[in-house]
Amino acid sequence: xxxxxxxxxxLDLTQVFAGPSCTRILSDLGADVIRMEAxxxxxxxxxxxxxxxxxxxxxxxxxFYFTIRNAGKKxxxxxxxxLRAQEILRDLIxxxxxxxxxxxxxxxxxxELDYEHLKAIRPDVIMISLSGYGQDGPCSDxxxxxxxxxxxxxxxxxxxxxxxxxxxxxxxxxxxYSGFLGAGAVLAALHYRRRxxxxxxxxxxxxxxxxxxxxxxxxxxxxxxxxxxxxxxxxASAAPQGCYRCAGDDDWIVISIANDGGWAAFxxxxxHPEWKDDARFADVLSRHANHDALDQLIETWTRDQDHYExxxxxxxxxxxxxxxxxxxxxLLDPHMRARGQFDEVxxxxxxKRPVQRHLAAKFSKFEASAxxxxxxxxxxxxxxxxxxxxxxxxxxxxxxxxxxxxxxxxLPVPAQYISRALKLPYDRFLELGTLxxxxxxxxxxxxxx
Amino acid sequence: MTDSALSDLRVVELAQGIAGPxxxxxxxxxxxxxIKVEPLDGDLSRRLGPFPDDEPDPETxxxxxxxxxxxxxxxxxxxxxxxxxxxxxxxxxxDVLIAGKGILSIPGLAYEDxxxxxxxxxxxxxxxxxxxxxxxGYHGNSxxxxxxxxIMYSTGEPDREPLTTGGTPADxxxxxxxxxxxxxxxxxxxxDGAGEHVDVSLAEAAACADEYNGAMYAFQxxxxxRYYSRHVxxxxxxxxxxQDGHVVVVPGAAGFPSRxxxxxxxxxxxxxxxxxxxxxxHPLFQSAQERMCRWQEVDELLQPWLAGTSAKxxxxxxxxxxxxxxxxxxxxxxxxxxxxxxxxxxxxIEHPRAGELPYCGPPFRMSETPPQVExxxxxxxxxxxxxxxxxYSKEEQDILHERDVT
Numbered sequence: 134x135x136x137x138x139x140x141x142x143x144l145d146l147t148q149v150f151a152g153p154s155c156t157r158i159l160s161d162l163g164a165d166v167i168r169m170e171a172x173x174x175x176x177x178x179x180x181x182x183x184x185x186x187x188x189x190x191x192x193x194x195x196x197f198y199f200t201i202r203n204a205g206k207k208x209x210x211x212x213x214x215x216l217r218a219q220e221i222l223r224d225l226i227x228x229x230x231x232x233x234x235x236x237x238x239x240x241x242x243x244x245e246l247d248y249e250h251l252k253a254i255r256p257d258v259i260m261i262s263l264s265g266y267g268q269d270g271p272c273s274d275x276x277x278x279x280x281x282x283x284x285x286x287x288x289x290x291x292x293x294x295x296x297x298x299x300x301x302x303x304x305x306x307x308x309x310y311s312g313f314l315g316a317g318a319v320l321a322a323l324h325y326r327r328r329x330x331x332x333x334x335x336x337x338x339x340x341x342x343x344x345x346x347x348x349x350x351x352x353x354x355x356x357x358x359x360x361x362x363x364x365x366x367x368x369a370s371a372a373p374q375g376c377y378r379c380a381g382d383d384d385w386i387v388i389s390i391a392n393d394g395g396w397a398a399f400x401x402x403x404x405h406p407e408w409k410d411d412a413r414f415a416d417v418l419s420r421h422a423n424h425d426a427l428d429q430l431i432e433t434w435t436r437d438q439d440h441y442e443x444x445x446x447x448x449x450x451x452x453x454x455x456x457x458x459x460x461x462x463x464l465l466d467p468h469m470r471a472r473g474q475f476d477e478v479x480x481x482x483x484x485k486r487p488v489q490r491h492l493a494a495k496f497s498k499f500e501a502s503a504x505x506x507x508x509x510x511x512x513x514x515x516x517x518x519x520x521x522x523x524x525x526x527x528x529x530x531x532x533x534x535x536x537x538x539x540x541x542x543x544l545p546v547p548a549q550y551i552s553r554a555l556k557l558p559y560d561r562f563l564e565l566g567t568l569x570x571x572x573x574x575x576x577x578x579x580x581x582x
Numbered sequence: 583m584t585d586s587a588l589s590d591l592r593v594v595e596l597a598q599g600i601a602g603p604x605x606x607x608x609x610x611x612x613x614x615x616x617i618k619v620e621p622l623d624g625d626l627s628r629r630l631g632p633f634p635d636d637e638p639d640p641e642t643x644x645x646x647x648x649x650x651x652x653x654x655x656x657x658x659x660x661x662x663x664x665x666x667x668x669x670x671x672x673x674x675x676x677d678v679l680i681a682g683k684g685i686l687s688i689p690g691l692a693y694e695d696x697x698x699x700x701x702x703x704x705x706x707x708x709x710x711x712x713x714x715x716x717x718x719g720y721h722g723n724s725x726x727x728x729x730x731x732x733i734m735y736s737t738g739e740p741d742r743e744p745l746t747t748g749g750t751p752a753d754x755x756x757x758x759x760x761x762x763x764x765x766x767x768x769x770x771x772x773x774d775g776a777g778e779h780v781d782v783s784l785a786e787a788a789a790c791a792d793e794y795n796g797a798m799y800a801f802q803x804x805x806x807x808r809y810y811s812r813h814v815x816x817x818x819x820x821x822x823x824x825q826d827g828h829v830v831v832v833p834g835a836a837g838f839p840s841r842x843x844x845x846x847x848x849x850x851x852x853x854x855x856x857x858x859x860x861x862x863x864h865p866l867f868q869s870a871q872e873r874m875c876r877w878q879e880v881d882e883l884l885q886p887w888l889a890g891t892s893a894k895x896x897x898x899x900x901x902x903x904x905x906x907x908x909x910x911x912x913x914x915x916x917x918x919x920x921x922x923x924x925x926x927x928x929x930x931i932e933h934p935r936a937g938e939l940p941y942c943g944p945p946f947r948m949s950e951t952p953p954q955v956e957x958x959x960x961x962x963x964x965x966x967x968x969x970x971x972x973x974y975s976k977e978e979q980d981i982l983h984e985r986d987v988t
Contacts, residue, residue: 135774182797182798182802185801186804197794198797248949266921269925277908285910285911293748294739301737301821301830302733303812310758313759318948333948333950336949337946337947344927344942346748348644350749351917355644360913363748383807385743389726451721456730457729457735459799463730487796488797489790491790493782493783493787494763495782557815562875565875568806568814570805
């Protein structure tokens with residue numbers, strides 16, 4: 134199976150979520166992605182969340198957040214404080230079609246690794262920087278995490294219960310969102326390079342990337358001076374639309390009914406044809422006006438229903454609906470499984486695990502899948518520096534002795550302290566309610582053993 | 583004049599609403615010729631607004647204007663044979679067809695119907711659940727996709743219903759994935775000469791964005807629940823009320839004192855920010871786990887300071903201390919934002935019917951081929967020029983129009 138980016142080499146200097154999502158897509162499309170880390174600066178996600186909540190004696194190999202974002206990539210570890218490492222990096226840049234990075238802008242300039250310097254090494258290089266606020270402007274050197282940027286993009290002002298405060302989503306939303314856009318931008322730059330031979334520089338600001346989600350609200354303000362109200366799960370046009378409690382401890386279904394025909398079909402499907410005669414809900418405007426009462430009525434039906442069964446019942450009647458899946462249900466959902474949303478990889482120190490797709494496109498000719506495990510720390514030092522740069526075994530051994538390359542991180546404290554410090558207090562989380570359950574037999578449930 | 587990255591591509595957009603049109607917009611902003619084929623009464627979004635002074639007018643819908651920059655508009659009834667004949671002439675010169683929901687079920691317009699006649703065509707479909715699998719053909723929108731993705735289950739307050747993210751994000755994410763998929767298929771076509779079907783579903787596109795809900799189960803057996811949308815590995819990391827609005831409080835990796843990381847005798851950035859170095863001795867300042875589990879006490883500690891301090895003071899000092907705090911702007915704040923203005927993000931563009939309005943700039947910059955945002959078309963604005971280019975005489979164009987084909 135050939136893939137569209139076979140033969141394209143990406144040097145990946147990114148960390149955490151946005152950048153690795155971008156390069157994960159390029160990797161799944163066939164690119165040879167070589168990550169770079171530093172001995173004293175491992176990607177924080179290597180130790181962020183440990184398999185079975187236990188980092189053991191190798192916490193940097195037990196982080197599964199790292200696994201799902203970096204499956205299929207290669208990795209080298211270079212200490213850029215040493216001149217020899219900087220030379221090696223330059224030799225790698227000379228052989229790379231694409232360089233991706235996600236530092237705050239001053240970092241790459243300080244290392245003389247900004248686009249102007251890269252271009253001097255490789256004139257047709259395509260470089261992409263994913264940063265919080267972009268490469269110029271008064272806030273460009275601000276530090277940013279994914280959780281800062283969804284609010285900064287304006288999306289959080291659109292998120293929340295009616296009458297409530299602005300809210301974040303349950304993820305660092307702009308990170309994957311920017312990573313996806315970045316992958317598309319790189320493909321466009323490759324297309325242009327194929328046609329003209331020219332590389333270029335892509336400056337992606339995570340804040341700006343997500344502003345278009347507020348596009349209609351921005352127009353409304355410009356046209357009418359109006360600020361949007363938060364509307365929970367409702368729609369400005371379809372009614373009813375909402376999230377309704379089902380049978381079970383914390384199971385829910387979303388339902389969206391577009392028009393009068395949909396409302397009639399809904400009433401018939403759930404065995405309440407008499408609701409059609411209720412004047413409060415007879416037309417779309419009255420369904421909007423009486424949405425609270427309508428929600429209560431709908432919940433009298435949903436709260437005795439299994440969320441999956443109600444979903445199929447409504448869909449068969451032509452109604453847009455979906456169960457609100459939790460992480461376990463997402464993995465086990467028959468449709469997600471049938472369409473291959475998860476690829477199985479054998480991860481060293483972690484075992485056989487499903488890792489999610491990062492590109493939702495299903496192609497006739499190939500699979501945009503993760504085809505290997507995520508790399509262990511510096512796993513491909515020898516393969517990349519020996520194979521690509523032609524360094525001999527003796528040279529590689531010397532580099533290792535000099536600490537120019539490494540296959541284990543330099544830790545500030547012993548590994549077991551890190552494992553202990555990063556163990557999440559799951560028993561207390563269960564009490565608090567941040568976890569719904571902790572299932573010790575999950576591997577059997579997922580068919581992993 | 584500068585070149586555009588995709589100026590050699592022609593895209594036919596047969597999609598309404600948000601997802602397909604956002605895909606088409608990404609192509610158009612990068613210089614592709616995008617011909618938007620609209621129903622005779624126009625794209626659905628032309629009816630959705632917002633409208634100036636709330637007066638509905640298909641030419642001034644804010645949603646339509648926002649999503650259809652730089653495209654050409656051709657009105658065509660693709661459900662009838664005469665319309666499909668015109669469409670197929672368009673497809674002869676097209677690299678990509680963007681097919682939105684509803685299109686695949688029109689006889690003659692499925693991928694299988696078109697692939698033999700147009701072997702080089704990249705056919706991108708965008709549907710709620712995809713074209714295969716047990717839920718193929720099921721109905722949905724951004725809300726159903728967010729529900730399926732697991733993201734919604736982890737968003738919202740613990741005692742209330744799960745909450746979707748604002749701005750119909752699954753539509754936009756699906757549009758982006760369709761744009762990536764189409765470009766990948768074109769790259770593949772450069773190698774083997776053949777087009778293919780790219781099948782994008784809203785539900786999977788949203789699920790691709792999941793941060794770790796699925797992974798927490800796959801690697802730990804833990805089922806994460808919504809808890810004020812908080813991350814499971816730290817607190818505070820949330821939007822909080824302050825004197826004059828809201829701020830994002832994100833102390834980051836080095837914000838609180840930590841053993842082995844903070845130098846002896848130094849004061850942590852959070853204590854400095856709050857103007858009270860003694861806080862470093864507080865048990866909640868010294869343990870990340872305690873902060874997560876006893877978050878109400880953390881809030882009590884922060885609230886008097888937050889209530890007496892403006893967002894600007896908080897964010898500027900926090901940033902000076904290198905903590906990733908941020909503002910929580912509304913759309914007015916965004917339009918007036920100094921940083922976005924300095925980067926020339928919003929573009930004022932004149933439209934013959936809607937006048938001058940601020941449009942979102944491109945979602946990324948490209949040094950050699952800067953993406954452009956140009957005005958959206960009027961309904962059917964390019965009927966005559968497009969049909970002429972396809973070889974239709976004036977008389978034939980009149981017949982097509984009189985017979986309700988265009």
